Amino acid sequence: MTAPFGQRLADAVAARGPLCVGIDPHPPLLERWGLPDDAGGLRRFTDTVVDALAGTVALLKPQSAFYERHGSRGLAALEDGAARARAAGALVLLDAKRGDIGSTMDAYADVLRPGHPLAVDALTVSPYLGPGSLQPAVDTARAHGGGLFVLARTSNPDAGTLQHALVGERSVAQVVVDTVRGWNTLGWVVGDPLPDPGAVRDLASRWGPGTGSFGVVVGATLRDLDVDLTGLGGPVLAPGLGAQGGSAADLRRLFGQGGAVVPTVSRDVLAAGPDPAALRAAAARWAEQLAA
Template sequence: MTLEPFGTRLRHAMDTRGPLCVGIDPHASLLSAWGLGDDINGLERFTRTVVESLAEHVAVFKPQSAFFERFGSRGIAVLEQAVADLREAGALVVMDAKRGDIGSTMAAYAETYLRKDSPLFSDALTVSPYLGYGSLRPAVELARESGAGLFVLALTSNPEGAEVQRAVRPDDPAGRTIGAIMLGHLADENAGEEPMGSFGAVVGATLGDLSSFDLDINGPLLAPGIGAQGATPADLPAVFGPAVRNVVPNVSRGVLTYGPDATALREAATRYAEEIQDAVAATD
């Protein structure tokens, strides 16, 4: 089966279910808060509860691969099942694995997450371009072939990111920062795509005014930082400006702390989705 491009599918999902992305981050403290053990049984119950409670209501989910990988092959099996169940329920899956390498190794990462018959096939993958944007070419090409997408780390919310992302490339004629250069590459990938391209950027919602950056890449902007990290849905228009309609705001602990009660999880997700939609609508 040939998939429509990720950008097309994402635009439809955002327009029908709202733009909220819920992170699935089963770290030890959250498992404990749910009354679960920090073991494979706790991981499986946590993940199944999130999927069963939210999969039919939320547009996008972002499982953090590391929290499953730490349990070895059994943890990966839980992740595989979650990806399959989420996609079967009509949700899109962004695998947060932040892969980045060169040559055949990058191609192997792409095969793992972006090949349609892979057990971990996801609608999109987070990738790191800091071995050079060209190192991502195997992932870009396979994503296009598979109808998948990428989210490239561009302007991340962690304070350490600035030493790389805000650095100026000395041979760039325009004196752009590395983050701005990454945004430029993505705009090139998405040129002419409708309703938007499939190659997005990760841009932190906690970064404040980003008007000095051209965020109009004709593609999605995955925005972590809402909820526990301090940003709110009301902050989105000021941070993202005219590009806010393409923002996919990610909330993890802000929703997950309401588990394991399924109703409370859905209510929390609904609140965030409505607040995000209201904030975006106010800019029209």
């Protein structure tokens, strides 16, 4: 049986560091690389990034939308790229931000099943229909060793209009974090009272054998960390480094040192292409900054 995603991610971080590189083949970037904005250009872009970085970073994060816009041929390029990356030893996080209920959510989570044409290690999901709506994906992840990253406290300018809204005495963002904390807590099921951070401080907050498979997305460009991640038990995906304004210093300010944080950078690395050596050098520069 496949080891749980949290364990595999912790092992990858120990071997390669925590950096996640997004694969975002948007039209201006394809043009910058001298590639056509079609499925063929998409495939060449993906293969170049995967071949350059799959052996050096812990996690690759393809953005599904940039592949979907090219129809079935784009999805075929995504499928092949994900398989290529996993064969080279990288973990693959599909950035699709799926969210629905019941059988539809279950279908979205099928990518976590071994043998699926687009088999990946983890998936980003949206809790807008209520955190409990994600339970089918949680069940699939548990059954097949997959992982989920749930949008919790994003750093786009108007995110707070929803994420700061109160549910009782907790913000919506905090309810999401507390639900994910529950998923990482043995014996907790949807419908139980949300776990109190103070009651689960023994859950791993650092990389190691106890790292859970369920994480949250918290933006690296937030001014302040306004959710309590104590005892989350799983990883924090922190997008926004580089072109979006986030720095290694911001990560340390928000999350401290040594936590189970997955810093994510896309454009700052991808802009170095298409030369594979330049892509690796750009990723290495970020890895050095994060390790400092």
